[in-house]
Amino acid sequence: xxxxxxxxxxxxxxxxxxxxxxxxxxxxxxxxxxxxxxxxxxxxxxxxxxxxxxxxxxxxxxxxxxxxxxxxxxxxxxxxxxxxxxxxxxxxxxxxxxxxxxxxxxxxxxxxxxxxxxxxxxxxxxxxxxxxxxxxxxxxxxxxxxxxxxxxxxxxxxxxxxxxxxxxxxxxxxxxxxxxxxxxxxxxxxxxxxxxxxxxxxxxxxxxxxxxxxxxxxxxxxxxxxxxxxxxxxxxxxxxxxxxxxxxxxxxxxxxxx
Amino acid sequence: xxxxxxxxxxxxxxxxxxxxxxxxxxxxxxxxxxxxxxxxxxxxxxxxxxxxxxxxxxxxxxxxxxxxxxxxxxxxxxxxxxxxxxxxxxxxxxxxxxxxxxxxxxxxxxxxxxxxxxxxxxxxxxxxxxxxxxxxxxxxxxxxxxxxxxxxxxxxxxxxxxxxxxxxxxxxxxxxxxxxxxxxxxxxxxxxxxxxxxxxxxxxxxxxxxxxxxxxxxxxxxxxxxxxxxxxxxxxxxxxxxxxxxxxxxxxxxxxxxxxxxxx
Numbered sequence: 001x002x003x004x005x006x007x008x009x010x011x012x013x014x015x016x017x018x019x020x021x022x023x024x025x026x027x028x029x030x031x032x033x034x035x036x037x038x039x040x041x042x043x044x045x046x047x048x049x050x051x052x053x054x055x056x057x058x059x060x061x062x063x064x065x066x067x068x069x070x071x072x073x074x075x076x077x078x079x080x081x082x083x084x085x086x087x088x089x090x091x092x093x094x095x096x097x098x099x100x101x102x103x104x105x106x107x108x109x110x111x112x113x114x115x116x117x118x119x120x121x122x123x124x125x126x127x128x129x130x131x132x133x134x135x136x137x138x139x140x141x142x143x144x145x146x147x148x149x150x151x152x153x154x155x156x157x158x159x160x161x162x163x164x165x166x167x168x169x170x171x172x173x174x175x176x177x178x179x180x181x182x183x184x185x186x187x188x189x190x191x192x193x194x195x196x197x198x199x200x201x202x203x204x205x206x207x208x209x210x211x212x213x214x215x216x217x218x219x220x221x222x223x224x225x226x227x228x229x230x231x232x233x234x235x236x237x238x239x240x241x242x243x244x245x246x247x248x249x250x251x252x253x254x255x256x257x258x
Numbered sequence: 259x260x261x262x263x264x265x266x267x268x269x270x271x272x273x274x275x276x277x278x279x280x281x282x283x284x285x286x287x288x289x290x291x292x293x294x295x296x297x298x299x300x301x302x303x304x305x306x307x308x309x310x311x312x313x314x315x316x317x318x319x320x321x322x323x324x325x326x327x328x329x330x331x332x333x334x335x336x337x338x339x340x341x342x343x344x345x346x347x348x349x350x351x352x353x354x355x356x357x358x359x360x361x362x363x364x365x366x367x368x369x370x371x372x373x374x375x376x377x378x379x380x381x382x383x384x385x386x387x388x389x390x391x392x393x394x395x396x397x398x399x400x401x402x403x404x405x406x407x408x409x410x411x412x413x414x415x416x417x418x419x420x421x422x423x424x425x426x427x428x429x430x431x432x433x434x435x436x437x438x439x440x441x442x443x444x445x446x447x448x449x450x451x452x453x454x455x456x457x458x459x460x461x462x463x464x465x466x467x468x469x470x471x472x473x474x475x476x477x478x479x480x481x482x483x484x485x486x487x488x489x490x491x492x493x494x495x496x497x498x499x500x501x502x503x504x505x506x507x508x509x510x511x512x513x514x515x516x517x518x519x520x521x522x
Contacts, residue, residue: 006330010342013327013407017349017400020360023370027363037363037370081262099263099271105505106274107461109478110498113485114273137270140262198353201463204482215355222359222468231363234356241352255340255347 021238028232035228046232055217056233063197063214066128070135071143071192075185077136078143083177085144086151101141108138109201116205127211134202139192146191146257150184151177187257190248194241278502281495296496302480306500308391309477313460316398317452320406324451328410329440332417343411346404354401358468361397362388365469389471397465402458406451413447414440446515453508461501477501 023037028046030039050056081100084090103111115134119125125133154177162172178185203213212220214237221230248254281292296302331342349357364370365387372384387393417440425435441448466476475483481497484490 003333006326006333009323009326010330013323013403014345017346017403020357020364020400021352023363024356024360034368035363035366036368077262077265096263099267102266103270105502105509106270107478107498107501107505109461109463109481110277110501111270111274113481113494113498114277115269117491118273118276119269133269137266140266144262194351198355200355201478204463205485215353218355218359219464219467222362230359234353234359237356238352242348245348245351249344255344 021235024231024238025235028228028235030228030231033227035226035231039228046228047236050229050233050236053229055212056214059212059214059217062128062211066131066135066213067193067196070132070196071139071189073132073136074139074143074192075147075188078140078188079147079178079181079185082144082147082151083173086148087156100144103137104141107201108134108199109204111137112202112205115202120206127206127208130206131203131213134206135196135199138199138202139196142192142195143188146188147181147184149257150181150187154180183252184257187248187252187254190244190252190254191257194244274498274502277491277495278499279495280491281493281499283492292492292496293499296493301475302493305475305477305480308474309460312391312395312398312476313456315395316402316459317406317456319395319399320403320455321448321452323403324406324410325436325440327407328414331407331411332414339411339415343408346407346411349400350404354464355468357401358397358464361393361400361469365393365396388469389473391470391474393469394466394474394476397469398459398462401462401465402455405454405458409447409451409454410444413444413450417443449515450512453512457505457508460504 026039027035027037029042029044030036031043031045032040034040085093085097090096111134115130119133120127120130158180159172159176162176163169167175198215199213200215200219203216207213207216218230218233245254282288282290284291331339334342362369366372367384367386367388369387371387372381375381375385421439421443422435425439430438460476461478462476463478463482466474466479467482470476470479472483477497477500481494481501484493484497
């Protein structure tokens with residue numbers, strides 16, 4: 001009895017969590033002109049149509065560039081930070097940790113507004129630069145955390161052995177530590193990329209006419225587009241994400257780092 | 259170490275701190291007047307209450323459903339368990355915009371739910387399901403339930419597996435087992451999951467923006483509206499302070515609970 005009740009709860013929860021994706025995919029596959037489920041006939045026309053929509057193509061490329069640059073930058077700063085926190089007796093360690101993880105605590109919409117008012121407007125900072133600043137800060141705590149996890153699996157004495165055998169400290173870092181935390185860094189890159197690519201609130205105030213990220217563009221389009229194009233686009237994004245996550249899980253064991 | 263800290267400090271924290279000071283200033287210098295105005299305003303009170311109501315409501319609902327799911331998963335074999343865990347992580351990775359959009363298709367005037375309701379004769383006119391607090395509640399629950407499930411699942415995994423059969427043999431019923439054994443032993447997981455869900459829900463933007471519209475505002479959508487309609491930075495700064503304060507409280511709770519385990 002208990003077991004059957006449990007399976008029922010599990011099935012209902014799965015339906016609740018994953019069902020909406022099926023609905024969206026179904027609506028996106030519609031051959032008709034309006035957004036409905038069940039679809040009016042099946043066709044791939046909306047999946048083809050969205051590839052032709054100029055504004056989505058432009059904002060997709062911008063989101064892609066933004067996610068790659070921000071995640072790259074956050075790793076460049078996050079790896080040494082995670083290493084220093086793990087290995088050295090840094091002064092004010094807790095204060096430093098708090099500052100680096102603060103982007104997790106401050107809601108992103110506030111950071112976006114603050115960057116707009118005190119960096120973009122008074123300093124004349126280009127919007128793209130402000131977006132990169134915001135996204136890099138937002139991804140940095142994740143980069144530090146994921147890399148820290150993989151550093152805890154690396155024994156300190158391996159480095160020390162290398163140093164005893166004549167390598168310098170930096171030599172040990174580049175030739176022993178980095179190769180060993182490669183998987184963790186890749187996992188951090190994928191998680192950071194997904195976080196940045198899907199991020200809405202920090203970009204909300206920073207994007208404007210002419211420059212916009214894909215999720216912001218989709219949010220805007222939802223208000224006046226009543227055809228299945230956004231459903232098709234959402235489906236495509238979901239499928240792409242699932243593919244990346246499954247690949248990363250298989251190759252790196254991504255869920256160990258989440 | 260230093261570059262990351264300096265970067266986050268200057269590019270992120272500094273602007274946020276400046277923004278926070280704007281709510282503490284009026285033309286004649288420092289004052290709490292903006293806060294008093296905000297807290298005595300009818301709309302702000304309504305939005306604050308709604309935000310807290312949705313936050314607690316979604317947390318409670320996800321805890322109840324989460325225990326149901328986590329207890330079922332905990333009984334499964336190791337392989338099924340890791341597959342199930344992956345299934346609950348997956349939705350977290352998918353764009354929240356895409357996840358929220360599905361509810362427009364489902365809850366709209368010509369959506370599946372309304373069609374079904376009309377079909378079985380429960381209503382003749384389509385119900386207004388979108389742009390309601392219920393729609394926002396459903397959207398938030400779908401967004402954040404996985405966090406609770408994952409947190410409870412890992413808490414249950416750390417529980418000795420033979421204590422439930424032992425309690426059964428000694429004659430305890432399921433209600434006693436849940437309240438006397440499972441709940442106390444997974445308390446930390448529940449609090450961690452709960453704070454994650456709660457912070458996620460009260461600081462949500464996309465869900466209330468898409469499913470609540472301009473009528474069902476939450477704190478973040480109110481902040482956005484104050485800036486985009488009136489450029490009212492002072493009010494935005496007050497809302498920012500409230501959101502950050504809530505976030506700090508919940509995060510320090512999580513930290514206190516997990517700090518003991520980190521060292522191991």
